[in-house]
Amino acid sequence: xxxxxxxxxxxxxxxxxxxxxxxxxxxxxxxxxxxxxxxxxxxxxxxxxxxxxxxxxxxxxxxxxxxxxxxxxxxxxxxxxxxxxxxxxxxxxxxxxxxxxxxxxxxxxxxxxxxxxxxxxxxxxxxxxxxxxxxxxxxxxxxxxxxxxxxxxxxxxxxxxxxxxxxxxxxxxxxxxxxxxxxxxxxxxxxxxxxxxxxxxxxxxxxxxxxxxxxxxxxxxxxxxxxxxxxxxxxxxxxxxxxxxxxxxxxxxxxxxxxxxxxxxxxxxxxxxxxxxxxxxxxxxxxxxxxxxxxxxxxxxxxxxxxxxxxxxxxxxxxxxxxxxxxxxxxxxxxxxxxxxxxxxxxxxxxxxxxxxxxxxxxxxxxxxxxxxxxxxxxxxxx
Numbered sequence: 001x002x003x004x005x006x007x008x009x010x011x012x013x014x015x016x017x018x019x020x021x022x023x024x025x026x027x028x029x030x031x032x033x034x035x036x037x038x039x040x041x042x043x044x045x046x047x048x049x050x051x052x053x054x055x056x057x058x059x060x061x062x063x064x065x066x067x068x069x070x071x072x073x074x075x076x077x078x079x080x081x082x083x084x085x086x087x088x089x090x091x092x093x094x095x096x097x098x099x100x101x102x103x104x105x106x107x108x109x110x111x112x113x114x115x116x117x118x119x120x121x122x123x124x125x126x127x128x129x130x131x132x133x134x135x136x137x138x139x140x141x142x143x144x145x146x147x148x149x150x151x152x153x154x155x156x157x158x159x160x161x162x163x164x165x166x167x168x169x170x171x172x173x174x175x176x177x178x179x180x181x182x183x184x185x186x187x188x189x190x191x192x193x194x195x196x197x198x199x200x201x202x203x204x205x206x207x208x209x210x211x212x213x214x215x216x217x218x219x220x221x222x223x224x225x226x227x228x229x230x231x232x233x234x235x236x237x238x239x240x241x242x243x244x245x246x247x248x249x250x251x252x253x254x255x256x257x258x259x260x261x262x263x264x265x266x267x268x269x270x271x272x273x274x275x276x277x278x279x280x281x282x283x284x285x286x287x288x289x290x291x292x293x294x295x296x297x298x299x300x301x302x303x304x305x306x307x308x309x310x311x312x313x314x315x316x317x318x319x320x321x322x323x324x325x326x327x328x329x330x331x332x333x334x335x336x337x338x339x340x341x342x343x344x345x346x347x348x349x350x351x352x353x354x355x356x357x358x359x360x361x362x363x364x365x366x367x368x369x370x371x372x373x374x375x376x377x378x379x380x381x382x383x
Contacts, residue, residue: 346371
């Protein structure tokens with residue numbers, strides 16, 4: 001028997017501060033401002049409206065601030081609340097010596113300077129990090145997909161220092177998200193990763209498809225069986241604009257999986273797909289490509305031996321609309337499916353009191369100490 005798991009760990013050591021607020025009405029406008037201002041920075045030419053929008057966005061990000069005479073000025077901080085303005089070359093803005101005057105943007109195009117806005121990060125809660133390691137140890141998967149890890153050095157360090165070198169093979173390829181929320185994989189010693197293929201540059205008519213990546217790992221099991229593992233983190237629901245992106249991502253994953261299945265290969269698709277069904281018995285609307293048109297991918301929640309527990313979801317309150325985390329297997333593996341579950345012991349969610357629908361580690365006393373606001377999900381296969 002082998003165990004395959006997926007877990008959104010919400011960063012291991014450092015996490016953008018914008019994600020720390022339990023009130024997403026605070027964090028979401030900051031994240032949107034960050035995305036918008038970097039998009040404006042990339043323009044070939046800046047017009048007057050662009051510059052005025054940049055000033056407003058940088059003020060929202062608290063990179064600029066109003067002084068006591070209401071002039072817009074640079075805000076100098078050792079540890080900013082939300083973000084840094086990084087300027088490597090050229091000149092972007094000018095702050096007059098007269099404190100009654102506003103800072104102004106003097107760059108007229110992307111060619112005039114090199115720079116960007118970078119989200120400020122803070123250390124994750126120490127108890128939370130230890131609880132994350134406890135979840136991974138207790139799940140004890142042979143192959144585990146990791147979602148929202150900062151980078152490979154952090155994942156290697158986490159495996160060495162908190163998991164005691166539980167995994168011999170640790171891999172993470174930087175993806176399209178510059179915030180340090182990438183996807184990776186860890187496998188035990190007798191599950192070598194034989195090849196890696198990134199899909200970070202995969203495009204369609206609308207542009208780059210994957211928010212992070214959909215890396216394809218070829219893993220050999222102890223009995224010689226080859227399994228192709230596709231790990232995903234689809235577009236988030238922040239800003240209410242992710243539906244079309246998730247539809248494109250689901251379609252691309254389906255195409256990659258179909259190509260492998262047509263070659264007679266075993267395929268496992270896993271990760272945080274960031275969308276749940278509207279009601280029990282249906283699938284998430286924007287993930288339709290993974291289900292319809294004679295799909296040869298089978299979702300773990302649909303298999304009789306999979307134990308969902310007292311709640312149908314995997315994120316926060318674990319309602320059906322919060323079923324964000326998935327494992328799909330190719331039909332070639334269904335006969336080998338033994339069981340699986342959602343492991344929620346490290347999940348507290350956004351609630352004030354301890355959850356009653358699932359057991360939680362006694363060391364966790366509030367939401368800031370939870371291992372993650374996602375449960376880990378795993379399946380067992382007899383291969």
